[in-house]
Each structure stands twice: as C-alpha cells, then as structure tokens.
Amino acid sequence: MTENVRRAGRHLRGFAERTFDRETVENVILPALADLQHESAGSDGGTVRRFARSIRAYWGFWKTMGMCAIGDVAHNKDRISTSLGGRTLIFLSIVVALLMLENASWMLSFGTTHGTGSTITAGALLLPSTIVLALPAAFFFAVAMFRPSAGIPSTRLRPSAVVGSIACAGITFALMMAIVPTTNQAYREHVFEAIKRTDVNAARGPLRKGFNEMTLPELNEHIRHASSSRQADLARANRDQRFAFVGTVFVLALLGLALAGRWRSRVATLVAALAIFVTFSVCFGFGASLNTYGYPAAYGAWTANGAFLVFALRLLRNAEG
Amino acid sequence: MKSVRLPTISAKERIVLELLVSSGSKYGLQLVDESRGRLKRGTVYVTLGRMQQKGLVESQHEPATDDADALVRRMYHATAYGRRVLDAWTAVARTFALEPGR
Numbered sequence: 404m405t406e407n408v409r410r411a412g413r414h415l416r417g418f419a420e421r422t423f424d425r426e427t428v429e430n431v432i433l434p435a436l437a438d439l440q441h442e443s444a445g446s447d448g449g450t451v452r453r454f455a456r457s458i459r460a461y462w463g464f465w466k467t468m469g470m471c472a473i474g475d476v477a478h479n480k481d482r483i484s485t486s487l488g489g490r491t492l493i494f495l496s497i498v499v500a501l502l503m504l505e506n507a508s509w510m511l512s513f514g515t516t517h518g519t520g521s522t523i524t525a526g527a528l529l530l531p532s533t534i535v536l537a538l539p540a541a542f543f544f545a546v547a548m549f550r551p552s553a554g555i556p557s558t559r560l561r562p563s564a565v566v567g568s569i570a571c572a573g574i575t576f577a578l579m580m581a582i583v584p585t586t587n588q589a590y591r592e593h594v595f596e597a598i599k600r601t602d603v604n605a606a607r608g609p610l611r612k613g614f615n616e617m618t619l620p621e622l623n624e625h626i627r628h629a630s631s632s633r634q635a636d637l638a639r640a641n642r643d644q645r646f647a648f649v650g651t652v653f654v655l656a657l658l659g660l661a662l663a664g665r666w667r668s669r670v671a672t673l674v675a676a677l678a679i680f681v682t683f684s685v686c687f688g689f690g691a692s693l694n695t696y697g698y699p700a701a702y703g704a705w706t707a708n709g710a711f712l713v714f715a716l717r718l719l720r721n722a723e724g
Numbered sequence: 725m726k727s728v729r730l731p732t733i734s735a736k737e738r739i740v741l742e743l744l745v746s747s748g749s750k751y752g753l754q755l756v757d758e759s760r761g762r763l764k765r766g767t768v769y770v771t772l773g774r775m776q777q778k779g780l781v782e783s784q785h786e787p788a789t790d791d792a793d794a795l796v797r798r799m800y801h802a803t804a805y806g807r808r809v810l811d812a813w814t815a816v817a818r819t820f821a822l823e824p825g826r
Contacts, residue, residue, distance in 0.1 A: 412795060416795070427773070430772075430773035430776055430777070431769045431770055431772075431773040432769075433795060433798075434752055434769050434772065434773075434783070434797070434798040435752065435769040436795055437795035437796060437797040437798065438751055438752050438753045438797060440795055441797060442753060459765075460765075462765075462766075463764075463765025463766050464765075466764075466765065466766025466767070467765070467766050467767075467769050467770065469766070470766060470767055470770045471770065474770065
C-alpha cells in the first residue's frame, strides 16, 4: 500500500470520526474506507486505468459520506438538525425584522394615505425579497453560534450544516429566480395602483419590468433580444449576481463551520461572525459593481465568493489542526 | 389469533441477501460488482449498516495485516434470521406470481 493511500485513509478516517457518531463510523464509514484503500492500492492495469479506478473509488466513498450526512439529519442524531433548524428560524426572524425596519417609516406614511389594508399587502409583497436577503445571513449565524450539548464535539454539526446549506441554497434559488421577481412586480403594481387612486396626475399606462422584476426565463429572453450590447451586459450582470448569491449560502455555511466552537465565549464568536459577515457583504457588493468599470460581470459577481471560500477552507484546515 | 408483524426488506436489501445466500460471504465492493449494476458503491455500505442493525447480516473483519495504517476489510454474511426473511419474501413473491388474474 502506497504512502499516499495510507495518508488519505488516515485523513478521511479522522475526518469521519470527527463528523459522524461512532455507530455510523463503525458500521458504514470504516468498511467503505477499507474497501477504498484496498481498491486504490491494487496494482493491476496501467496508470490511466489505476487513476480512473481511484477516482471512481473516491467518488463512491464521498457519496457514502453524503448518504450518511442525510441519514444523520433525518434521524436527528444528538438533536443537532432540529436545534440548527430552530436557531436558523430565530436568526431569520431577527434579520427579517431588522431589514423590514428600514421600510417602516415609508410604510407608515403610505398607510396614512392609502389605508392599513393596502399597507399590509405592500408589506407582505416585500417579505420574499427580505427573506432572500436574510436567509444566508441567518443560516451563517445559526451555524457559527451553534453550541452542541456537553460531550459532543462541534464538528458533529457538519452533516446538518451541509444538508441545511443545500436546503437553504434551494430555497434561495427558487426565491431569487422566480418568487422575488414576481412579488417585486406585484409590489410595484400595487403601489402604483394605490397612487393612481389618490393622485389624478399620476402617470398612466403599464408598468415596465426592471431586471429585478424579471424571472430567470424572462431575464434570459431579455438578454437574447436586448436592444443594445450595454443592455445585454447589464442583464447578464444581474443574472450572474443572482447565481453568485445562491453560491453565497455555501460559502457562508463554510465560514460558519469554521467559526463554530472556535472560542468558548459566545460574545467573541458573535463579534467575529459579525466582522466576517460585514466584510463579506461589502466585498460582495463591490464585486457585483465591478462590471460598471468594464470588469467581466461573471468574475465580479463571484469574486467575493471565491476569496472567502479560500479563507473559509484555510480557517477550517486550521481548526482541524 | 395473535398478530405477527412481518419484517420488511427493501429491494436493495433483498438483492444483498440473495447474493450472500447464493454465494457466501462477501465484501461490500464484491456485492456491487456481482449485482450487475443493481447495487451502487455510494449506497451499499449504508444498506449493509442498516441490515446489520436489523439483524439480517453479520460482518467479520478479515485478518489484520502488519501495516498499521491499512484498514481491515469487512466480510458480510447472511444470518439465520436473514435467510428466513429472504425465504419468506421469496415465498410471498412466488405466491403472488402464481395467483391467477394478477
């Protein structure tokens, strides 16, 4: 058996032992790892065939790890998945409330002119766009601030964090590409109609959709039939930002995992999490605006994700020792 | 009559049992290779782990080598209970296959 195979086996075993409970490691991971080692160590066939066999073996092993993660969450082992889910909901409520406060004064003045019912409808239509902004942040803080029960290492959070980030990314994708653009347009039409009822001088005619009011298929259609290359570039930048924002969920989850259980003090963790989150948000906004300086939109949108992914992986590696 | 709760097995568990009963003890990857695509690498160990918990299969470590870093592989074999469950399910399947009008 080569030193590379041995080293990989040691690392993967250590990683699995820190991530899963003993029963899963004993009954599922170690038999899979033993077969992986033996298969990778096999010397029959040429270099290409050995390499292909090795890739297949590792792919199978990581799929097994994925299945174990899903099983871990589904069986709510050590009550981690419900605890993380509950914390995410609490943080989501806090962040949504903070973001909605920003609109409070405007909604109050809207309410005095157009009535309470109309204001509640407007607020409800703003909610999806607030949730989509709040969800990655809420999940990040829930992961970073997680404290497992006594005797359980914080690394046992990994399966729930991985499965939770996939779920959050799915929700963010659906909101970003279809639900938020639709509710944004409904919100604009609702406000426009309300203004038309009270202001006879208000503009008439249909309300044209901006990029933020276009669903993904509409945005793609707009790019194909754009009147100018500038318009197409702007629409492309908007589309790239949406995809990059979905990717943000994974990057923030990794950052959260790197922070979880790092310090004993909750205050220290919160301060570090806030500092990282604010820096990330500034970088993401800056990256997204780079296309206005002629930098390719796709690279700009993903710059912050790329930089912070490297940072998160370094932090995690550091935490692993 | 006292009600008896029949043990249930999934399609994958049945394939594993059939392979273990027909040709003896096997490693996880041997089961994948001999199943002709019906079992996958990513799920076979999860299935075997679950079957061990249910008491359908048992495992034994192969003899340890001198290499301290090398993990010893695990050989799986069907338990007497596993064989009975497979026999029962095979009989049920045969009964339904013979039933006219189905």
